[in-house]
Every structure is written in C-alpha cells, then in structure tokens.
Amino acid sequence: MGFDKIIHEPxxxxxxxxxxxxxxxxxxxxxxxxxxxxxxxxRHVEKLEGAxxxxxxxVFIGKIPNTxxxxxKDGKGALSxxxxxxxxxxRLGQF
Amino acid sequence: MGFDKIIHEPxxxxxxxxxxxxxxxxxxxxxxxxxxxxxxxxRHVEKLEGAxxxxxxxVFIGKIPNTxxxxxKDGKGALSxxxxxxxxxxRLGQF
DNA sequence: GACTTTTGGTTTGCAACGCAAACAGATTTG
DNA sequence: CAAATCTGTTTGCGTTGCAAACCAAAAGTC
Numbered sequence: 239m240g241f242d243k244i245i246h247e248p249x250x251x252x253x254x255x256x257x258x259x260x261x262x263x264x265x266x267x268x269x270x271x272x273x274x275x276x277x278x279x280x281r282h283v284e285k286l287e288g289a290x291x292x293x294x295x296x297v298f299i300g301k302i303p304n305t306x307x308x309x310x311k312d313g314k315g316a317l318s319x320x321x322x323x324x325x326x327x328x329r330l331g332q333f
Numbered sequence: 334m335g336f337d338k339i340i341h342e343p344x345x346x347x348x349x350x351x352x353x354x355x356x357x358x359x360x361x362x363x364x365x366x367x368x369x370x371x372x373x374x375x376r377h378v379e380k381l382e383g384a385x386x387x388x389x390x391x392v393f394i395g396k397i398p399n400t401x402x403x404x405x406k407d408g409k410g411a412l413s414x415x416x417x418x419x420x421x422x423x424r425l426g427q428f
Numbered sequence: 429g430a431c432t433t434t435t436g437g438t439t440t441g442c443a444a445c446g447c448a449a450a451c452a453g454a455t456t457t458g
Numbered sequence: 459c460a461a462a463t464c465t466g467t468t469t470g471c472g473t474t475g476c477a478a479a480c481c482a483a484a485a486g487t488c
Contacts (some may be wrong), residue, residue: 241343247475248335248422256423265436278476280438285474301484303436324419327343330350331412342446360466373447375467380445396455398465 244289245320249274250282254317257292257309264306283307291316339384340415344369348414352387352404355378359401378402386411 245251252272257263269279286292291313296305309317342345347367351356364374382385404412405412406410 243456243474246343248340249475251437252422252425255422258426269436275477276437277439277478283474288423304482305437321423327347327350328416330347331353338445347452361464370448371466372468373451374445393483398454400466423480 239325242316242320244291244317245287247282249278249319250286253279253282253286253307254309254313255290257307258314258317260306262295262306265305268307286313289313289316336418337411337415339380339386340411343375344373346415348374348377348381348402349386349404349408353409353412357390357401357403359399363402376386381408384408384411388401 245257247255249272251322256268256271256296265276266278267281268274269276272279274279274282283294287294290310293308294305294307296303298304340349344367348363351363351366360371360374363369363378364371367374369377376385376391381402382389384407386405387402388405389400389402393399393400
C-alpha cells in the first residue's frame, strides 16, 4: 500500500538510482551529479545507511578524507520493490 | 528536480489516480477503494483542493450529506507532469 | 608564521507534514 | 430518549526535510 518511505523521498531515490548504476560513488560525485547541498546529502545518505540500503566507507586519499558509498543487496532489493509498487499505483489510471 | 510535493505523497497520488479515471467520486467511494481513515482522506483531499487539483462538491442526498470530488484540468496536468518526472529519475538507472 | 580560504563533511533549529484519535452534528434505532 | 451510526472535520503530536551554522584539517596568501 504505502511506499517504502526511506526510498520515496526524492533526494534519496535519486541517490539510490545513481548508486545502483555504479560500483561505488563518493561524496563529491553525488554532490555534483545530484546538486544537493552537503548537509542534505550527508543526512540522506546517513538515513539510507540506517536502513541498511547503503554502506559508507571512509578513507584518506593522501591527506584528504574521502567518504564513499555503495548500495547493498538489501538496497537493491528495496529499490526494485519500490519501482514495483510505483507501477502498481500507476496502473490505477490511464497515465 | 524535486517532485510535485502535493502529488508525491502516496495517499494523494492514489486519490489523484482514482479521480483521474472517473468523472467524479464521493467520500465513501474513495474511503473504501483506497482504505484510508476518514481523517486522512479528509485532510489529503483538502490539500489537493488547496492546490487546485481537485474540486469539492457538497450536496444532500435526501437528508444525508454527501461530499464528492473531481479532478481539475490543473490536476490532470500536474499528474501527468508528475509521472514524467518520475520517469526521468527512473532513467537515471539504465544508462 | 600568522592570516584567510577552501575542502569535506556533520550537526542544529525549525517549520511543515502525515497520521491517528478526538470531536461534531445530524439521523436512525431500540 | 439514550445509544449507535453516519459523514466528515479538527486537533495534537512525533517525524522529517531543509538550510544554515558549525567544525576540523589543508592549502594558499602576505
């Protein structure tokens, strides 16, 4: 009935879609491709981690901290279920 | 970028999809087909009216009050734009 | 070597929101 | 005439998304 609230939020849906198509993406890549603010990206990605949909990996590249993300198996499953539920609602009408 | 927040809420999206496929629907019809609580249906439909997406018509059928709804032209436009924006995000996946 | 700026993020504050429960007003039933 | 039903609306509250503030380290700049 309801959609997965974690994924349904537009910013997070877009994060998930990008992560689904890529082995791994770092903070700045997501920041520039999705045009979010740093604060929002941080919080959304944290929420996705809390749900077990993405993994966060922090390393140093030289002296610079670098945070990168990858989608988990759970995340992929949830994302595909999400699209299924969207399709169901869409079939309610003729659009 | 973001979706139309009025429509993006699942309950409202489903209300819109039902109304899009029907000349007009009353409160109880929506209540039973969508399985919402009365309170939630009332509030969501009020919000859709506030956005100009739905018209509300109140009449008496005999002695019983009856509230019915129909989607407006604006509402249809917004709904179809909504699905377009969903499709755009979906295409982020299979490049 | 002391500033300012930039980089890479996290935390905080707040207004808006969705949800369930309470409420209201009229009607029917026992 | 009290209780239950019907048709909705309003209220209260916990959650959330967003922007702005913050922080720490690195890199320029003078």
